[in-house]
Amino acid sequence: MADFYNICLDIGGTKVLGAIFDKNDKIIYRLKKKTKEGGDNSDSVEKVIISVVEEMINESGINKKDVRAIGVGAPGVVDSGKGVVLFSPNLPWRNYDIKTPIEKKFGVPFMIGNDVNVGVLGEYKYGAARGFKNVVGFFVGTGMGGGLILNGKLFTGNEFKAAEYGHMILDPEGPLCNCGQRGCLEAFSSKKGMSAYILQQASRGRETMLAENIENGVFKSKALKKALAANDEVTVEAVDRACHYLAVATGNMINTISPDVVIYGGGVIEAVGDIFLKKILKEVDKYCMPSIRPTVKLKTAELGDDSVIYGALSMIK
Numbered sequence: 001m002a003d004f005y006n007i008c009l010d011i012g013g014t015k016v017l018g019a020i021f022d023k024n025d026k027i028i029y030r031l032k033k034k035t036k037e038g039g040d041n042s043d044s045v046e047k048v049i050i051s052v053v054e055e056m057i058n059e060s061g062i063n064k065k066d067v068r069a070i071g072v073g074a075p076g077v078v079d080s081g082k083g084v085v086l087f088s089p090n091l092p093w094r095n096y097d098i099k100t101p102i103e104k105k106f107g108v109p110f111m112i113g114n115d116v117n118v119g120v121l122g123e124y125k126y127g128a129a130r131g132f133k134n135v136v137g138f139f140v141g142t143g144m145g146g147g148l149i150l151n152g153k154l155f156t157g158n159e160f161k162a163a164e165y166g167h168m169i170l171d172p173e174g175p176l177c178n179c180g181q182r183g184c185l186e187a188f189s190s191k192k193g194m195s196a197y198i199l200q201q202a203s204r205g206r207e208t209m210l211a212e213n214i215e216n217g218v219f220k221s222k223a224l225k226k227a228l229a230a231n232d233e234v235t236v237e238a239v240d241r242a243c244h245y246l247a248v249a250t251g252n253m254i255n256t257i258s259p260d261v262v263i264y265g266g267g268v269i270e271a272v273g274d275i276f277l278k279k280i281l282k283e284v285d286k287y288c289m290p291s292i293r294p295t296v297k298l299k300t301a302e303l304g305d306d307s308v309i310y311g312a313l314s315m316i317k
């Protein structure tokens with residue numbers, strides 16, 4: 001069989017991760033690139049994708065005609081069938097057909113899906129959820145993403161809007177969430193939620209080393225790891241609170257879906273997943289039905305930062 005390559009991208013609000021896979025699904029080239037924040041229009045985002053793919057082809061030295069397909073995970077509501085991004089919270093895309101111009105440019109099939117859905121798909125095909133049929137994924141990052149695999153298939157719901165259980169309301173009188181509601185899981189357990197708690201405590205005069213690391217309302221996962229290792233009191237409180245609400249949300253999802261496995265992924269889990277999983281496991285039994293709990297496994301993601309690019313690969317294979 002002649003050599004061929006698949007190119008996969010994970011497009012975030014501030015960075016793009018790229019990988020070239022060979023015909024044996026081995027990564028032969030990687031690229032990580034910062035994208036400009038804000039002010040971009042759809043056209044320039046499309047230019048970013050094109051320039052990143054071109055750079056990857058040139059730098060890796062592969063032959064352009066050996067590229068078989070391009071797959072992308074991106075934030076927002078994505079019609080993966082049509083390749084149209086219907087809405088993206090952090091990128092300036094509205095009803096944006098990205099498939100047509102990219103396929104025209106490179107002459108190969110192009111697929112795009114919601115990044116968390118694609119990430120859960122990656123864990124399902126290549127990572128921690130391999131061999132299971134019903135998978136609930138929580139992706140803990142700047143926000144709180146969800147991805148659901150039911151009976152071996154990604155469940156996207158009506159108009160690709162399913163699995164927003166990051167906005168499951170756990171306390172209607174709780175802190176304000178980005179979505180306009182109060183007390184969503186995201187408002188407690190995401191980087192934004194934990195950062196808000198830390199800033200609130202700092203404003204009360206409490207010492208915490210993480211407060212000074214919060215930029216634009218979020219800390220970096222590495223700074224969280226450092227503060228936890230230093231046993232920073234306010235940080236430990238924020239994490240305990242985050243894990244408490246994750247345990248409650250996990251219990252709700254276990255009772256609703258009866259999954260084989262619950263996977264925790266995303267930047268926070270990549271950095272301090274062992275600590276999170278331990279704390280969640282300590283509490284989760286309180287919040288699920290005893291008849292359902294024994295058949296569910298709780299695991300951290302295995303592919304780390306690569307789950308979206310592996311998911312993108314499984315989309316185009």
Ligand SMILES: [Zn+2]
Nearest residue numbers: 167177179184
């Ligand atoms: Zn919300």
